[in-house]
Amino acid sequence: MVSKKQAAKQAETRDKILKTAEHIFARDGYAGARMDEIARMATVNKAMIYYHIGNKRVLYAEVLHHIFSNAIERFQTSIHNASTPEEKLRQYLRNIIQTIGQNPGAAAILVREQATGGADFPDVIIKDMSKIIMMLVDILNQGQRQGSFRETNPFAVHMLAIGAILLTHTSYPIRRRFPVEPPEIERQKKQPIEITLKDIETLILNAVRKNG
Amino acid sequence: MVSKKQAAKQAETRDKILKTAEHIFARDGYAGARMDEIARMATVNKAMIYYHIGNKRVLYAEVLHHIFSNAIERFQTSIHNASTPEEKLRQYLRNIIQTIGQNPGAAAILVREQATGGADFPDVIIKDMSKIIMMLVDILNQGQRQGSFRETNPFAVHMLAIGAILLTHTSYPIRRRFPVEPPEIERQKKQPIEITLKDIETLILNAVRKNG
Amino acid sequence: MVSKKQAAKQAETRDKILKTAEHIFARDGYAGARMDEIARMATVNKAMIYYHIGNKRVLYAEVLHHIFSNAIERFQTSIHNASTPEEKLRQYLRNIIQTIGQNPGAAAILVREQATGGADFPDVIIKDMSKIIMMLVDILNQGQRQGSFRETNPFAVHMLAIGAILLTHTSYPIRRRFPVEPPEIERQKKQPIEITLKDIETLILNAVRKNG
Amino acid sequence: MVSKKQAAKQAETRDKILKTAEHIFARDGYAGARMDEIARMATVNKAMIYYHIGNKRVLYAEVLHHIFSNAIERFQTSIHNASTPEEKLRQYLRNIIQTIGQNPGAAAILVREQATGGADFPDVIIKDMSKIIMMLVDILNQGQRQGSFRETNPFAVHMLAIGAILLTHTSYPIRRRFPVEPPEIERQKKQPIEITLKDIETLILNAVRKNG
DNA sequence: AATGAATGAGGTTTCATTCAT
DNA sequence: TATGAATGAAACCTCATTCAT
Numbered sequence: 001m002v003s004k005k006q007a008a009k010q011a012e013t014r015d016k017i018l019k020t021a022e023h024i025f026a027r028d029g030y031a032g033a034r035m036d037e038i039a040r041m042a043t044v045n046k047a048m049i050y051y052h053i054g055n056k057r058v059l060y061a062e063v064l065h066h067i068f069s070n071a072i073e074r075f076q077t078s079i080h081n082a083s084t085p086e087e088k089l090r091q092y093l094r095n096i097i098q099t100i101g102q103n104p105g106a107a108a109i110l111v112r113e114q115a116t117g118g119a120d121f122p123d124v125i126i127k128d129m130s131k132i133i134m135m136l137v138d139i140l141n142q143g144q145r146q147g148s149f150r151e152t153n154p155f156a157v158h159m160l161a162i163g164a165i166l167l168t169h170t171s172y173p174i175r176r177r178f179p180v181e182p183p184e185i186e187r188q189k190k191q192p193i194e195i196t197l198k199d200i201e202t203l204i205l206n207a208v209r210k211n212g
Numbered sequence: 213m214v215s216k217k218q219a220a221k222q223a224e225t226r227d228k229i230l231k232t233a234e235h236i237f238a239r240d241g242y243a244g245a246r247m248d249e250i251a252r253m254a255t256v257n258k259a260m261i262y263y264h265i266g267n268k269r270v271l272y273a274e275v276l277h278h279i280f281s282n283a284i285e286r287f288q289t290s291i292h293n294a295s296t297p298e299e300k301l302r303q304y305l306r307n308i309i310q311t312i313g314q315n316p317g318a319a320a321i322l323v324r325e326q327a328t329g330g331a332d333f334p335d336v337i338i339k340d341m342s343k344i345i346m347m348l349v350d351i352l353n354q355g356q357r358q359g360s361f362r363e364t365n366p367f368a369v370h371m372l373a374i375g376a377i378l379l380t381h382t383s384y385p386i387r388r389r390f391p392v393e394p395p396e397i398e399r400q401k402k403q404p405i406e407i408t409l410k411d412i413e414t415l416i417l418n419a420v421r422k423n424g
Numbered sequence: 425m426v427s428k429k430q431a432a433k434q435a436e437t438r439d440k441i442l443k444t445a446e447h448i449f450a451r452d453g454y455a456g457a458r459m460d461e462i463a464r465m466a467t468v469n470k471a472m473i474y475y476h477i478g479n480k481r482v483l484y485a486e487v488l489h490h491i492f493s494n495a496i497e498r499f500q501t502s503i504h505n506a507s508t509p510e511e512k513l514r515q516y517l518r519n520i521i522q523t524i525g526q527n528p529g530a531a532a533i534l535v536r537e538q539a540t541g542g543a544d545f546p547d548v549i550i551k552d553m554s555k556i557i558m559m560l561v562d563i564l565n566q567g568q569r570q571g572s573f574r575e576t577n578p579f580a581v582h583m584l585a586i587g588a589i590l591l592t593h594t595s596y597p598i599r600r601r602f603p604v605e606p607p608e609i610e611r612q613k614k615q616p617i618e619i620t621l622k623d624i625e626t627l628i629l630n631a632v633r634k635n636g
Numbered sequence: 637m638v639s640k641k642q643a644a645k646q647a648e649t650r651d652k653i654l655k656t657a658e659h660i661f662a663r664d665g666y667a668g669a670r671m672d673e674i675a676r677m678a679t680v681n682k683a684m685i686y687y688h689i690g691n692k693r694v695l696y697a698e699v700l701h702h703i704f705s706n707a708i709e710r711f712q713t714s715i716h717n718a719s720t721p722e723e724k725l726r727q728y729l730r731n732i733i734q735t736i737g738q739n740p741g742a743a744a745i746l747v748r749e750q751a752t753g754g755a756d757f758p759d760v761i762i763k764d765m766s767k768i769i770m771m772l773v774d775i776l777n778q779g780q781r782q783g784s785f786r787e788t789n790p791f792a793v794h795m796l797a798i799g800a801i802l803l804t805h806t807s808y809p810i811r812r813r814f815p816v817e818p819p820e821i822e823r824q825k826k827q828p829i830e831i832t833l834k835d836i837e838t839l840i841l842n843a844v845r846k847n848g
Numbered sequence: 849a850a851t852g853a854a855t856g857a858g859g860t861t862t863c864a865t866t867c868a869t
Numbered sequence: 870t871a872t873g874a875a876t877g878a879a880a881c882c883t884c885a886t887t888c889a890t
Contacts, residue, residue, distance in 0.1 A: 006870090013870095029324070031244030035864060045872055047866080052870095056864065108327040112241070115320040115327075117385035130390040137397060150418070155387070155400060156376075156411035163375030164368075171371070173329035178342040185349060188367055199368035206362070207419035222853075247881060257855055262882065264853090434874075453748070455668030459860060469876055474861065476874090532751040536665070539744040539751075541809035554814040561821060574842070579811070579824055580800075580835035587799030588792075597753035599791070602766040609773060612791060623792035630786070631843035646849090671885060681851055683887080688849095692885065 014052050016042045022063045026105030029112050030060055061122055064113075067106045071099045072128045079135065085143030089208065092139060093161060093201045100165055101197075107169040133158055140208070149208050157208060164200045168193060226264050228254045234275045238317030241324050242272055273334060276325075279318045283311045284340045297355030301420065304351060305373060305413045308344075312377055313409075319381040345370055352420070361420050369420065376412045380405060438476050440466045446487045450529030453536050454484055485546055488537075491530045495523045496552045500559075509567030513632065516563060517585060517625045520556075524589055525621075531593040557582055564632070573632050581632065588624045592617060650688050652678045658699045662741030665748050666696055697758060700749075703742045707735045708764045721779030725844065728775060729797060729837045736801055737833075743805040769794050776844070785844050793844060800836045804829060 020042035024033045035056060039046040053059050079095070082088040100107050113121060136154050143149030172193055180189050232254035236245045247268060251258040265271050287307050294300040312319050325333060348366055355361030384405055392401050444466035448457045459480060463470040477483050499519050506512040524531050537545060560578055567573030596617055604613050656678035660669045671692060675682040689695050711731050718724040736743050749757060772790055779785030808829055816825050 010870090027328070029241050029243055029327070031241055034862090036862095045870095046864090047873090048871065050865070111323055111327045114379060114382040114386065115241070115323045116239070118383075118389070121386065121389075123389075126386070126389050127391060130392060133390065134392065134397075152415065153400060153408065153411035154397070155403075156408050156415055159376040159380045159383070159408065159412060160372055160415055163377070163379030164371040165375070167326060167375030167378065168371045170326040171330075174326065174333065174338065175367070177330075177333075177335075177338050178345065179339060180342060180346065185346075185366070188365060191367075196365065196368050196371065199365040200371060203364065203368055203372055203416075203419040207415040211423045225853080246879090248879090257853095258881090259856080259883075260854065268881070437874080450751075453665050453667055453751070455665055458858090460858090469874095470860090471862080471877080472875065480860070535747055535751045538803060538806040538810065539665070539747045540663070542807075542813070545810065545813075547813075550810070550813050551815060553810075554816060557814065558816065558821075576839065577824060577832065577835040578821070579827075580832050580839055583800040583804045583807070583832065583836060584796055584839055587801070587803030588795040589799070590803065591750060591799030592795045594750040595754075595795070598750065598757065598762070601754075601757075601759075601762050602769065603763060604766060604770065609770075609790075612789060615791075620789065620792050620795065623789035624795060627788065627792055627796055627843040631839040635847045642849090649849095670883090672883095681849095682885095683852090684850065686886070 010052070013044060013048065017044055017049055017053060017059070018063055018066050021059050022067065022103075022105045022109070025060060025063055026108040030056075035059075064109065064122065064125060067103050067109065068125050068128055071103060071106070072132070074099065079139075085139055085146060085148060086205065086209065088139045089143070089205065090201065092136065093204060096161060097165055097197050097201070100169060101193075107166050111166050111170050136161075143208070148210055150210055152208055157204070160207065161200075161204055164204075165197065168196050168200065222264070225256060225260065229256055229261055229265060229271075230275055230278050233271055234279065234315075234317045234321070237272060237275055238320040242268075247271075276321065276337065277334065279315055279321065280337045280340060283315060283318065284344070287311055287344065297351055297358060297360060298417065298421065300351045301355070301417065302413065304348065305416060308373060309377055309409050309413070312381060313405075319378050323378050323382050348373075355420070360422055362422055364420055369416070372419065373412075373416055376416075377409065380408050380412065434476070437468060437472065441468055441473055441477060441483075442487055442490050445483050446491065446527075446529045446533070449484060449487055450532040454480075459483075488533065488546065488549060491527055491533065492549045492552055495527060495530070496556070499523055499556070509563055509570060509572060510629065510633065512563045513567070513629065514625065516560060517628060520585060521589055521621050521625070524593060525617075531590050535590050535594050560585075567632070572634055574634055576632055581628070584631070585624075585628055588628075589621065592620050592624065646688070649680060649684065653680055653685055653689060653695070654699055654702050657695055658703065658741045658745070661696060661699055662744040666692075671695075700745065700758065700761065703739055703745065704761050704764060707739060707742065708768070711735055711768065721775055721782060721784060722841065722845065724775045725779070725841060726837065728772065729840060732797060733801055733833050733837070736805060737829075743802050747802050747806050772797075779844070784846055786846055788844055793840070796843065797836075797840055800840075801833065804832050804836065 017038070021033070021038050024038050024041065028034075033056075035046060035049060038059075039049055049059060053062055074095075079088055079091050082091045100110075118126075133154065136158055140149060140152055140154050140157065144151060175189065178189060180186050229250070233245070233250050236250050236253065240246075245268075247258060247261060250271075251261055254261075261271060265274055294303045312322075330338075345366065348370055352361060352364055352366050352369065356363060387401065390401060392398050441462070445457070445462050448462050448465065452458075457480075459470060459473060462483075463473055473483060477486055506515045524534075542550070557578065560582055564573060564576055564578050564581065568575055599613065602613060604610050653674070657669070657674050660674050660677065664670075669692075671682060671685060674695075675685055678685075685695060689698055718727045754762075769790065772794055776785060776788055776790050776793065780787060811825065814825060816822050
């Protein structure tokens, strides 16, 4: 007999834990994260993590899952609405940018995972990522057939997009430390992340389109 | 009075440690790496790491330094030989590709460090990275003035280049796990890393050139 | 919601650790003491020391604090009850003797700390020691004004008292190894610690009183 | 065939090691002392300590021996020159004071050793200390028979003398940290060690003499 | 005699996980 | 459910001692 109130509270606790865990995993990586700190920051007893979720690995998987299930869902919708391949590609890139932007910590976790060779990536997620690439393949193919896109290697385009977006996010704090000289460059250096991302979008479109 | 033999052996030991450490840090990250394993894999007594180099943090810093001082040096040379801005940019990209390709583990470490916000990055290295960007700025400016390049945001171009190259390297193991359907895509998926990188190079050139 | 039983057990664990630590620190000194042994002798998991108290330094400081706060409290009470300065001085000495006698290990720790120049002594304790000296100063002054005590240097008297008492305690095991000749001396050598202390008390009174 | 020069240099090295070791052992105690630091401070290769002297225990024993053989020798001479028991006692106390004063570090080591129960004290030294007590016994007996001294417990007198002198030396740094109030006491607190020792001498004489 | 390198045992501390209440 | 206490494995680091040159 679990009352609704209890169920709600339980869900809330679970959520608090996951959100905190995402933050810590993003900051410290899997090995660097401490169950103690996660519990403390979530104002939850350490044993409760084990009770509600499971051990460190499970918690990590859950965090990944949480990030992705949230993200991919929102992702797949808005592309069909676009008409031309160019518009679709633009939509596609904006989706990725938005998705990553809305999940603070997600970028860092993703990037780290890549570095590990993704040994900890659950298959579900791999499958989801694969779907995303296939969507890109479709868009590029369509554009090629219509004559508006060049012939390109979709994996290379994918690397370009994801790599640049992730790096832009994760390198942001470092970038501010760069010493640069001419004042005009200094201004560009300080520009907000969104502008850089917008320019990346344009560059990728230029790279793919037949002639700008 | 230290014999030459001893001095040589000492350098060798130091080197063995650093090389092994680079490998392990790349694979497991800072927190995940184990001093024990580094010592074992380097076939060196654990205490020797502390004797020759220092504690874990120092070892890590040394590894970073080793990677960068090796890399950046090789880097800055070959660009002046190129004549046209396009050729220079190509040279520039190939240099980055080569440099990262020749330092196994460097990519993973770099990428992780980004994820941390680079808190552990020594200033020297930041300065070096800055120099690399400034080189890119010069090349892009020159191309613009000559009318062969579009007007671009150099930071965005930098993110595109470094992000894509790093991701291509670090994601290589994951990529092989992608399930993809049409056999022609499957073939592309399996293509060696060098081909993807070549295609990335082309894409970036396209993105920057006025009209391909 | 912590049950009373748990709270009691917690206090008990803390106490067990502190008591054992006092013993070990007294026997082996700070550097010589082993956290392992303290844990084993206290029948407590090693990590519990860190959980309940802290690292080795903190444990040591806690032990010092424990000794002193226990001691000084009991100390300051009984002197006011005495009437004549002579009686007060006697009371004072007996208090010190008792206090040190009741804290096995305290003497050794104190003595060692002196040898270090007390670098590790918390200020609180220094202050407490200072209070004790000031009490002695008062007693001696009062006796002088009344004409029953000689004019003396209170610091010298303090050294005499504390030095002799501490040494009597700490040197007890060594003393038994002294080879002495005439049987009557041998008998004195073997006398229990309390008799020596009593005689020290008398000697100090004689040293201070105007004429025995 | 060892040349004289070599022998001299060897002795010099030995001496440097012993002197440094005395200093370090005095400061850090046996367990706290580090062979590394001793070697470094003596500007001697670590292995040389083992070559010239032996392992840590042996080094420590050697330091103790060095302190005592130097000290006790000088000690036993000058007492016979005195005529009255009172003069002899004064002579005796001054000898102890001087001996301890001239061996910086000796006091600290001695005091620590007492705290350990002197487990590491060689028998030779115990015997020497015994001789010193017997000298005191003789002086006190003589004085009693002549009617100038009270009947006293020689062990108690010995504790008084040694305890106070050692404590005065070892506690000197701590004493300066005592907060004391009336300016006249403050002045006394700051007085040099020699004055306190002189006053201790007087106090002990008063304690033993029949009527001051 | 002298040096720098090496060794191995052991010391302090941390941390994921579980237990008792 | 929730808490503080407990556990044991292992991680980092140190240090006395020895070796090779």
